[in-house]
Amino acid sequence: MNQQPFSFRAARKTDLSAIVRLLADDDLGQSRENPTLPLAGAYLDAFQAIADDANQILAVATNPENAVIGTIQITLIPGISRRGAWRGQIEAVRVARDYRGSGLGQSMLEWAITQCRLKGCSLIQLTTDKSRPDAHRFYEKLGFEASHLGYKLNL
């Protein structure tokens, strides 16, 4: 008997429009995304590229009614540094508006951390925009340390 209100699983192609809606329903994301149906082909291409890459885990959180209420992407990165350590990188974390403050975000991150452990990662990393103080508190509570600056360059 699973008493947990949230479940996590690999995303299916039929989840894609829900994932894009989640990404768009966000202060920074609303100007970046286009959730209009049918979805732009670039979203479908991206889903396929993720599916084709064994080192990508695109996941969704669902509620007991099987609605998609959260999403997260984990990239498993092999590297020479730190004695050949694998690192797990977290991107594109979103929780549905109705579930913010419900503990879903924490459950989803704990699930992601477990996935990274199972894959042999010795480090997990992510960046958050400096303009998201709530996110900073959230990750610090989970044990993440803001030891780095995150640089971006738009091409």
Add this chain to the structure above:
Amino acid sequence: MNQQPFSFRAARKTDLSAIVRLLADDDLGQSRENPTLPLAGAYLDAFQAIADDANQILAVATNPENAVIGTIQITLIPGISRRGAWRGQIEAVRVARDYRGSGLGQSMLEWAITQCRLKGCSLIQLTTDKSRPDAHRFYEKLGFEASHLGYKLNL
């Protein structure tokens, strides 16, 4: 006729000991790496994992005598966010001690940016330790913006 003093190419297995020496010859890297020969098996496993992943580019810089004088890793990350954008992520950038201040770092980053453009990335990202002010100036000069905080969690 190539007038450039530096060349860049994909790393070969025979470059691995030179790459590990570069990673170790660094304030933060010296405690993290073990360049003792024969290299620890984890380094060889990591090299193979990178070679097996079509979305990884581990590269070296060489001088006209074909000595390895720099290294950089690019990870190509497909994602749903930003309308299905690919991002290039830079990790493990090192320049040999004798070549620091020579312009090699800038040439190597410009080469990496070109590789990301050729692969269709619309964003390049990297993190640098907050304790590396020289690196911050270096990336800002190249046009990178420190818009994010970089969080790490050791497992």
